[in-house]
Amino acid sequence: MTVSDLMRALLQDSYGEARDVLAFDDIPVPEPGEGEVRVRVHAAALNAADVYIMRGRPTIGRLAFGLPRPRQPIRGQDLAGVVDAVGPGVTRLSVGDRVAAEGDGALAEYACLKEALPVRVAASLPLAEAAAVPLAGVTALQAVRVGGVRSGHRVLVNGAAGGVGSFAVQLAAANGAEVTGVCGARNAETVLSLGAARVIDYAAEDFVGTGPYDVVVDLAGNRTLRELRTALAPDGTLVLSSGNGTPMMGPLWRNAAASLTSPLTGRRLRPLLARTSRDEVGYLFSRIARGDLRPLIGRTYPFEEAVEALAHVSEGHARGKVVVTLREE
Structure with a gap:
């Protein structure tokens, strides 16, 4: 395996607080499967849901998150980036498309998602802002x-x-x-x-x-x-x-x-148990394009400070969205 076959990701192998359970590591770059696209992640937005999963709280949630550790070791659920590979059967998206989606494993350099999830992002919308929406x-x-x-x-x-x-x-x-x-x-x-x-x-x-x-x-x-x-x-x-x-x-x-x-x-x-849909994300992007809606981004962190970003969100008083930037556009 060469260096180019590896990617940097923020991993978690037990439940707890950000500074105690999160660490960076190099892991294999994922390959898109049937009906999947691989996104080169430019930005990931953090949510309270990331904190609940990280802490394994409420405890009953571990039935879904994983026992005794998170089933998905890479934190982050909202991302934006550029499609860089497509799997068999993909017809809606193409390599080079700018996209955003709610999908597991956002705090990594690459993420594979079902083709049904990502929404195309207009060239006029910065990917850091797009990540804050889904x-x-x-x-x-x-x-x-x-x-x-x-x-x-x-x-x-x-x-x-x-x-x-x-x-x-x-x-x-x-x-x-x-x-x-x-x-x-x-x-x-x-x-x-x-x-x-x-x-x-x-x-x-x-x-x-x-x-x-x-x-x-x-x-x-x-x-x-x-x-x-x-x-x-x-x-x-x-x-x-x-x-x-x-x-x-x-x-x-x-x-x-x-x-x-x-x-x-x-x-x-x-x-309300919200369920993110591609159509509704697209609708919000259309509102942003018209100028009558804007993502409020309170703080941005570089990828190497993603642990501190999650610690900040964990405090419960973040203003607007907290966004982690992995790459420059």
Whole structure:
């Protein structure tokens, strides 16, 4: 095996915190199989989901992630890059296409993905920005749709300065809603610039008593269902999209309670398990091209500092998206 047959990747062989369980190594460059394309990764965007998988929390998630260690050793789920090889049966994509996708193993120099996943990226959109869109952007889009956000609605986004929240604020405002964003004081101007009409500093004011709101999008997972219902109008909708909860079960009990009690309260309590689709990522890219949506990138890290990037996201207060750059365009 020659040096050119190897690639650099960020690997994990046990569950825990970033600085304890992540390390770089050289591993074989993957070959695309039937219906797969290989992407030369230029940028990878990090998400809260990466932290949950890295920690193996909630513990029940290990049934899917892998026991006793992650089944997929390469962290990262959102990537953008250039197709550099195609497997048998691939017809939609070609070598040289600029693409972005949600796919496992983003923090590596190359990644193989099913052809159905990647979306072509226009030449006008930097790949670092494209990487920030798939998981967070689609989660926000689905949250706004599940909430039925429309013109005239009063909408509260709890966690407005984060990766998903920054998209949700923009999408809700574009639908004509009056958006209130909940975030820290240092991010207030940023959230206002995204289209929020008002910002509540969670350290200085309790948003629960500031309603009623037609829609509450809870991305922080730091308030009880009772408190969140209090903020809703009598016929309002609560959208729950957070992995926070108990160490063992995560948000499962909370989401189950929301589904069971929703018919009894007169309010709609809607847990959201977002599923990224190529069409919805493409739709978001079209909005970005029109100029009425933009990825908010709070920090970028070079590939060699990817462990620190994940440690930063693990702290839970990242502004917008955190992007790791592997190559210059």
